[in-house]
Structure formats: C-alpha cells, structure tokens
Amino acid sequence: MIILKNLHKTYESKANKIEAVKDVTLNINKGEIYGIIGFSGAGKSTLVRCINFLEKPTNGQVVIDGKDLSTLSNKELREERKKIGMIFQHFNLMKSRTVFENIAYPLKGSSYSKEEIKNKVKDLLKLVELEDKADSYPSQLSGGQKQRVGIARALANDPKVLLCDEATSALDPQTTKSILKLLKEVNKKFGITIVIITHEMQVVKEICTRAAVMENGKVVEEGSIFKIFSEPKEKVTKNFIDSTSSLSNIYDLIENKSSVVDIKENEKILKLKYLENSTTEPIISIVSREFNVDTNIIFGNIEIIQESPLGGLVVIIRGEEAKINNVISYLQENNVEVEVIKDGRLSAKITA
Ligand SMILES: Nc1ncnc2c1ncn2[C@@H]1O[C@H](COP(=O)(O)OP(=O)(O)O)[C@@H](O)[C@H]1O
Ligand SMILES: [Mg+2]
Incomplete structure (x- = not known):
C-alpha cells in the first residue's frame, strides 16, 4: 500500500546540512495501523x-x-494527496470558521452539490459524535473535540490513508484513549490505512499492529508490536519500553537497599518476562503448587497484546535451591525469560 524506498531528506542552508531522514525503507500494508515511534528530533514528522x-x-x-509520487504531474499529485488525510498535534483548525465549515472545507471545488456536502458533513459529524457542535467555533471546543473535528475534516475526501502526526500528544490520557478508539473504528469501518507518528509508546501499544522505531533519521528497528515490546533489540527501543513499565523500578529498590528487597538466604528475586508465544497458563500458581516454593509478587506489569500476555513480573521466590532451579527451567521452557536479580545465598555470603 505504502512503500518507502531508500528515502532521504536533507535540509540544507548556508550554515549547515541536516539529514532529517536517512535511507528509510518501509512497507506499510493496506488496512493496517502502523506506528512510527521516536524521541523528538528523530525525523518522524519529516518522514510523514x-x-x-x-x-x-x-x-x-x-x-x-x-503510484510513484515523484512521477506525477502537479495536478495528479494534488488529486493523489486528496486520498491522503492528515491530522496534527495542534489540530490546525481554522479559528474563524465553524465546525461545519472546517469539515466542509476540503470539499470546496469538488464535484459535490451543496446538498451533498451538507449530508456528507452531517455523516462525518455523526461519526465523530459532534452532531450538536456543527455551529460552534474551534475556541468553544475541548482538545479532544477539536481533534474529532480534525479527523472528520481529514476524512471528508474519503481518503485511503490517514497520517497522524502526534495526534494525541496534546491530549490527556483519557481523551487520548477516546481518540484512539475513534481511529480504530475509522480503520475498521472504512479500511483506511493509518500511520501513527508518536513519541508515546502507550499509543503504539494500544492501537498499532506493527511499528518502526526511528533514531537520528534512521529506522533502527521494525516489526510486530509484540516482537518490539517483548524482544526489543535497540537501546532506544528499550528506553521507550521502560517508560511504560514499572518492572525496572526493582533496580532502584536494590540500589537504595529498600527493605522490600532485603531477602533471606533461601530466597531469590527473579524478573520474569513473557516472550512471544509464552503460555496463558496461570504460571505463578502452577509453579508454587508443583514445585513447592513460595512466590511473592513485588511488581507486575502484564497486559494482553494480540492475545498473548506481554510484560512481566518481579517476584521473590522462596524454597530449596534445587527446587528454585527447577522452577527457572520450567519457566524458560514456557517462553518466560528469567533474570536472577538477587540471590539470597550470595548476598548472605558477601555480608558474612
Ligand atoms: N524545515 C526544516 N528545515 C531545517 N531542518 C528541519 C526542518 N524540519 C525539520 N528539521 C530538522 O530535521 C530533524 C528532524 O525533525 P522532525 O522530523 O521534526 O523530527 P520529529 O518529528 O521526530 O521530532 C531535526 O533536527 C529538525 O531540526
Ligand atoms: Mg514531529
């Protein structure tokens, strides 16, 4: 659907040269919701x-x-662009026009009659649940409502692609959720391919099926959301994921010698991470029962993504050494990655 091939964008001024996008190659499938994640300055907006x-x-x-866009005439390009809607972080609505007029604006000069435009805008208002705001001005709307107008306007020309550049970054978490829900609906209802640019990992996790991670103008990692979250390869990706997980707090507790991690000789602290295709069995209770060990969860961060558990746990496990080792093997066999964060026996030896 969208193919980017060895894409470069360089901004040149007298003083310097900025390579904002470097050699990006991506394939975005028809009808998918694709995420592009990166910290500020990574080149996301330029790419989009x-x-x-x-x-x-x-x-x-x-x-x-x-269609290779570089081969089109200006007129053909204008036509092609109509099929690509776009929404922005700060909504970019026209302040002196009503909601109705904002949504109708892209239809100016189209072959639609006045009546047809009116009906179309009405349908769009219904879709974004703003039927009662047709005559309001943008200044009279909340952020979430403004973005709904942005979405309605972007859909006016029945696009096949919707580009969203930080579309929820100015919104609170609850409003973000409602906008993402609307985008999902739009994707499903019209089969529109959606590209979501964001610096918020939570957004990508919630709505995208695949994503690319950008750093310094390059795509450094790409794949299914599950793969990216469960087995991130690049440091920048790991940093992003840590920003949405509480599990790494365990390192702070250890560093600060918190009493929570002050374990006994027959205890270990384990960090467990669910990998792709790990079981949905109640693994912790199975472990406790079958291997006769006690487990105490200190942190938990598990959610279901694409029907598999994603995330992990930090647990204190208590029992005989051999039993704990059996537990670790069992977990690994079930596609749970195990990291021994602290071993009570070792710390006992060190302090002895
Ligand atoms: N019109 C422009 N002229 C010169 N430099 C630009 C322009 N737009 C973006 N840049 C530079 O390109 C780099 C990538 O910017 P941008 O694509 O906005 O990143 P992001 O959206 O990931 O924050 C930055 O270093 C930015 O300063
Ligand atoms: Mg940007």
Missing part, C-alpha cells in the same frame, strides 16, 4: 510529510497504491 509529498524527498521513492 514525505509520505504525502508535502516535503519532497531528496532521494528515494514513495509509492502509494502502485
């Missing part, structure tokens, strides 16, 4: 503006539905 040629790539190709 290259997708609709708002920014002309310095090098490389953008192919949408089999």
Whole structure:
C-alpha cells in the first residue's frame, strides 16, 4: 500500500546540512495501523510529510497504491494527496470558521452539490459524535473535540490513508484513549490505512499492529508490536519500553537497599518476562503448587497484546535451591525469560 524506498531528506542552508531522514525503507500494508515511534528530533514528522509529498524527498521513492509520487504531474499529485488525510498535534483548525465549515472545507471545488456536502458533513459529524457542535467555533471546543473535528475534516475526501502526526500528544490520557478508539473504528469501518507518528509508546501499544522505531533519521528497528515490546533489540527501543513499565523500578529498590528487597538466604528475586508465544497458563500458581516454593509478587506489569500476555513480573521466590532451579527451567521452557536479580545465598555470603 505504502512503500518507502531508500528515502532521504536533507535540509540544507548556508550554515549547515541536516539529514532529517536517512535511507528509510518501509512497507506499510493496506488496512493496517502502523506506528512510527521516536524521541523528538528523530525525523518522524519529516518522514510523514514525505509520505504525502508535502516535503519532497531528496532521494528515494514513495509509492502509494502502485503510484510513484515523484512521477506525477502537479495536478495528479494534488488529486493523489486528496486520498491522503492528515491530522496534527495542534489540530490546525481554522479559528474563524465553524465546525461545519472546517469539515466542509476540503470539499470546496469538488464535484459535490451543496446538498451533498451538507449530508456528507452531517455523516462525518455523526461519526465523530459532534452532531450538536456543527455551529460552534474551534475556541468553544475541548482538545479532544477539536481533534474529532480534525479527523472528520481529514476524512471528508474519503481518503485511503490517514497520517497522524502526534495526534494525541496534546491530549490527556483519557481523551487520548477516546481518540484512539475513534481511529480504530475509522480503520475498521472504512479500511483506511493509518500511520501513527508518536513519541508515546502507550499509543503504539494500544492501537498499532506493527511499528518502526526511528533514531537520528534512521529506522533502527521494525516489526510486530509484540516482537518490539517483548524482544526489543535497540537501546532506544528499550528506553521507550521502560517508560511504560514499572518492572525496572526493582533496580532502584536494590540500589537504595529498600527493605522490600532485603531477602533471606533461601530466597531469590527473579524478573520474569513473557516472550512471544509464552503460555496463558496461570504460571505463578502452577509453579508454587508443583514445585513447592513460595512466590511473592513485588511488581507486575502484564497486559494482553494480540492475545498473548506481554510484560512481566518481579517476584521473590522462596524454597530449596534445587527446587528454585527447577522452577527457572520450567519457566524458560514456557517462553518466560528469567533474570536472577538477587540471590539470597550470595548476598548472605558477601555480608558474612
Ligand atoms: N524545515 C526544516 N528545515 C531545517 N531542518 C528541519 C526542518 N524540519 C525539520 N528539521 C530538522 O530535521 C530533524 C528532524 O525533525 P522532525 O522530523 O521534526 O523530527 P520529529 O518529528 O521526530 O521530532 C531535526 O533536527 C529538525 O531540526
Ligand atoms: Mg514531529
């Protein structure tokens, strides 16, 4: 659906040269919700503006539905762009126009009659649940409502692609959730391919099926959300994931010698991480029962992504050494990664 091939974008001024996007190659499938994650300055906005040629790539190709955008005439490009909707962090609504007029704006000059435009805007207002706000002005709306208008406007031309550049970054978590839900609905109902640019890992986790991680203009990691979250390869990806998980707090507790991690000789602290295809069995209770050990959960961070558990636990496990070792093997056999964070026997020896 969207193919980016060896895409480069360089900004050149007299003083310097900035390579904002470097050699990006990506395939985004028809109908999927694809995430592009990266910290500020990574090149995400530049990349997304290259997708609709708002920014002309310095090098490389953008192919949408089999059409190489660089080969189109200006007129053809304008037509093609109509099929690519876009929403922004700060909504970019026209302040002096009503909600109705904002949504109708992209239809100006189209072949639709006045009546048809009215009906279309009405349908869009219904879709974004703002039927009662048609005559309001943007200043009279909340952030979430403004973004709903942004979405309705982006859909006015029945696009096949919707580009979202930090569309929820100015919104609170609850409003973010409702906007993501709406985007999911739009994706399902119309089969629109959605590209979500964000620096918020939570957003990607909630809505995307696949994602790319960008750093310094490059895509450094790419794959299914599950793979990225369960087995991140790059440091930048790990940093992102840590920002949404409490499990790494265990290291602070150990560093600060918290009484929570002050374990006995027959105890170990384990960090467990569910890998792809790990079991949905109640593993902790099985372990406690079958191997005759006690487990105490200190941190837990598990959610279900694409029907598999993702995340992990930090537990204190108490029992005979051999039994604990059996537990560790059992967990590993069930695709749970085990890290021994602290071993009571060892710390007892050190302090002895
Ligand atoms: N129009 C521009 N002219 C010059 N440099 C730019 C321009 N737009 C972006 N940049 C630079 O390109 C890099 C990537 O920016 P951007 O794509 O906005 O990143 P992100 O959206 O990930 O925060 C930054 O170093 C930024 O300063
Ligand atoms: Mg940006």
